[in-house]
Amino acid sequence: xxxxxxxxxxxxxxxxxxxxxxxxxxxxxxxxxxxxxxxxxxxxxxxxxxxxxxxxxxxxxxxxxxxxxxxxxxxxxxxxxxxxxxxxxxxxxxxxxxxxxxxxxxxxxxxxxxxxxxxxxxxxxxxxxxxxxxxxxxxxxxxxxxxxxxxxxxxxxxxxxxxxxxxxxxxxxxxxxxxxxxxxxxxxxxxxxxxxxxxxxxxxxxxxxxxxxxxxxxxxxxxxxxxxxxxxxx
Amino acid sequence: xxxxxxxxxxxxxxxxxxxxxxxxxxxxxxxxxxxxxxxxxxxxxxxxxxxxxxxxxxxxxxxxxxxxxxxxxxxxxxxxxxxxxxxxxxxxxxxxxxxxxxxxxxxxxxxxxxxxxxxxxxxxxxxxxxxxxxxxxxxxxxxxxxxxxxxxxxxxxxxxxxxxxxxxxxxxxxxxxxxxxxxxxxxxxxxxxxxxxxxxxxxxxxxxxxxxxxxxxxxxxxxxxxxxxxxxxx
Numbered sequence: 001x002x003x004x005x006x007x008x009x010x011x012x013x014x015x016x017x018x019x020x021x022x023x024x025x026x027x028x029x030x031x032x033x034x035x036x037x038x039x040x041x042x043x044x045x046x047x048x049x050x051x052x053x054x055x056x057x058x059x060x061x062x063x064x065x066x067x068x069x070x071x072x073x074x075x076x077x078x079x080x081x082x083x084x085x086x087x088x089x090x091x092x093x094x095x096x097x098x099x100x101x102x103x104x105x106x107x108x109x110x111x112x113x114x115x116x117x118x119x120x121x122x123x124x125x126x127x128x129x130x131x132x133x134x135x136x137x138x139x140x141x142x143x144x145x146x147x148x149x150x151x152x153x154x155x156x157x158x159x160x161x162x163x164x165x166x167x168x169x170x171x172x173x174x175x176x177x178x179x180x181x182x183x184x185x186x187x188x189x190x191x192x193x194x195x196x197x198x199x200x201x202x203x204x205x206x207x208x209x210x211x212x213x214x215x216x217x218x219x220x221x222x223x224x225x226x227x228x229x230x231x232x233x234x
Numbered sequence: 235x236x237x238x239x240x241x242x243x244x245x246x247x248x249x250x251x252x253x254x255x256x257x258x259x260x261x262x263x264x265x266x267x268x269x270x271x272x273x274x275x276x277x278x279x280x281x282x283x284x285x286x287x288x289x290x291x292x293x294x295x296x297x298x299x300x301x302x303x304x305x306x307x308x309x310x311x312x313x314x315x316x317x318x319x320x321x322x323x324x325x326x327x328x329x330x331x332x333x334x335x336x337x338x339x340x341x342x343x344x345x346x347x348x349x350x351x352x353x354x355x356x357x358x359x360x361x362x363x364x365x366x367x368x369x370x371x372x373x374x375x376x377x378x379x380x381x382x383x384x385x386x387x388x389x390x391x392x393x394x395x396x397x398x399x400x401x402x403x404x405x406x407x408x409x410x411x412x413x414x415x416x417x418x419x420x421x422x423x424x425x426x427x428x429x430x431x432x433x434x435x436x437x438x439x440x441x442x443x444x445x446x447x448x449x450x451x452x453x454x455x456x457x458x459x460x461x462x463x464x465x466x467x468x
Contacts (some may be wrong), residue, residue, distance in 0.1 A: 035285075038292055042276030051269075051317040051324075055302065058272055061294045068289065083285040090285070 001179065009133040011078065016203040018196060020078065023134050025194035026080075028085030028094075029187065030123060030141065031071035035086070036093050037064040041147075044108030046210070060112070060147045067141045073139055076162060088191060092183040099179050105156050110169050113151035115176045117226045117233070118219060122184070125215050129206060131199050155230045170232040177223060245312065250437040254312065257368055259428035261312075262319030263327075263421065264357060264359055264375065265305035269320070270327050271298040271350060273380075278342030287339070287388070294346070294381045301375045307373060310419050320426060325418040326464040342394050344403050344464065349410045351460045352453060356418070359449050363431050363440060373450035394403045404466040411457060 011020060041061035048054040074080035100115065102108035120142045127138040159165050188195050200206025207215065227234040245254060282288040306316035312351035334349065336342035354376045361372040393399050422429050434440025441449065461468035 032285075035289060035292065039276060039280050042273060042295065046273050051320055053264075055269060055306070055316070058269065058299055058302070061276065062299045065292055065296045072289065083291070086285055143336070 007033060011134070012131045014106055015131070016201070018193065018201050019204065020080075022197045022204075023079065023130060023191040024075065024080050024085045025088070026123075026126060026130065026134070026138070026197060027071050027075050028080075028082070028087075029089045029191075029194060030138065031075065032086035032089045032093050033081060033119060034064045034068035034071065034141070036097055037112075038062075038068060040097060040102075040108070041112060044102065044105055044112065047102070047105035047108060049105065056150060057108075060150065063146065071139070089187065091099070092187045092190075095186075096179050097185040106155060106165065106169060107172050109151040109154045110172055110232075111176055113148055113155070113230065114173050114223065114226055115180060116147065118177060118223050119179055121219050121222050125218070128198055135233055152229055155232075159231050163204075165174055166232055169230070170227070170234075172231055173227050173230075173234065246365045246370075249365070250435065252427065252435050253316075254440065255427040256431050256435070257364060258309065258312065258314050260357075260364065260368070260372070261305050261309050261362060261424055262314075262316070262321075263323045263425075263428060264372065265302055265309065265316060266320035266323045266327050266376070267353060268298045268300065268302035269438060270331055271346075272296075272302065274331060274336075275346060276341070278336065278346065281336070281339035281342060283339065290384060291339075291342075297380065297447045304371070304375060312422070323421065326421045326424075329420075330413055330417040333411055335422060338400065340389060340403060341406050343385040343388045344406055344466075345410055347382055347389070347464065348407050348457070348460055349382065350413055352411060352457050355453050355456050358453070360431055386463055389466075393465050400466055403464070404461070404468075407461050407464075407466055409468065419432065421459050 011023065016118040038061050041057055041064060045054050045057035045061060048057050075082045075085050102111055103223060121136055124142055127135045127142075130138070155169065159169070196204070196206070198206050198212070245257065269448050275291055275298060276429050279295060280289050281293035309316045309319050334345060336345055357372055358376055361376075364372070389403065393403070413423045430438070430440070432440050432446070458468040
């Protein structure tokens with residue numbers, strides 16, 4: 001089975017009964033995240049300083065929506081209503097966005113790069129514990145880097161013009177990560193099925209505590225690297 | 235030349251010198267309208283009552299952005315920067331949207347159907363006066379009816395549940411048309427090149443006064459028909 005077929009493949013026949021719930025949670029959380037990323041980028045587009053930036057950011061928004069569509073179709077092919085799969089993640093994802101509403105388009109670009117980046121790294125880590133077809137689909141959705149390149153260029157150019165921005169945007173980056181961790185913990189506590197992918201379930205091995213520790217170290221390292229790429233201290 | 239080639243075809247070789255400016259205005263106005271329709275629908279999606287409505291409206295937004303992309307590419311193939319072509323229409327289109335910001339998602343749906351509908355009818359009328367390739371492109375962009383069907387169903391269902399909505403939404407529909415006419419007049423006065431498509435220019439015939447009168451009658455009739463389809467009095 002190649003990744004091109006991943007969106008229509010059934011789950012492995014030997015999956016234990018809780019596995020469909022776990023994959024549903026993973027795809028539902030990702031799908032709602034993409035739908036909200038669409039909304040957020042559409043709003044960022046309106047704040048953009050030129051028509052050129054506005055249309056470029058609108059295209060990024062449309063890309064998130066295509067990812068949302070892929071994930072919804074995969075959920076439907078597993079016999080799950082996409083809305084039902086997304087519903088449990090609405091409070092946490094909405095809370096994250098309400099608490100991190102960008103006050104200008106540059107904060108929006110830092111959020112698109114740093115906030116999306118840490119979420120994508122996290123899902124990429126989680127995907128190592130799921131079946132090959134689900135993993136291929138998740139990696140396909142996470143693959144695109146056009147958003148990252150656009151955001152990095154925009155933020156670096158703005159800082160080159162006005163160095164004082166660096167301090168404010170660095171603080172903003174820290175706040176984004178803090179809120180992301182808060183909401184991720186909330187999801188981890190509330191959603192046993194999603195947590196079971198990482199920590200394991202009867203008949204399904206997960207990560208041990210040492211591996212989880214290494215995972216968080218990798219997430220932190222990648223976050224620091226992204227902040228540096230923006231020209232910001234983490 | 236079929237409509238499939240319209241986006242790359244040159245203007246007719248016998249075009250008079252002002253014709254490129256006229257087509258640039260037409261495509262620029264349409265493109266900025268589509269970009270703003272994207273933003274508006276993305277905002278409407280956020281106000282939607284369910285995740286199902288939210289994702290359906292987000293897909294409508296993405297459709298507007300695809301139209302924007304087609305128009306931008308056509309402008310580029312004519313050697314015109316899309317941003318330059320759109321710029322003259324920013325004040326009028328922005329003013330329209332600022333004065334008709336929906337207060338809930340149903341007002342957004344009426345706006346998507348009634349406001350877009352009258353604009354589309356107008357551009358369809360204008361397109362009868364341009365060359366065949368430009369006309370094919372404009373009609374291709376205006377062709378889609380999925381937005382209309384979704385909006386009509388949503389509004390009719392809401393009125394069936396709460397009859398009092400009909401009065402408020404009918405008033406809203408009238409306000410939308412009033413603002414659309416105000417801003418269209420402003421554009422007509424400010425943009426000679428665009429106006430020349432309708433009223434003609436040296437070497438290029440336009441509509442006479444009787445034909446313009448019939449055109450406005452057709453626009454009014456179609457508007458009334460749309461309001462009726464929504465279950466609203468015009």
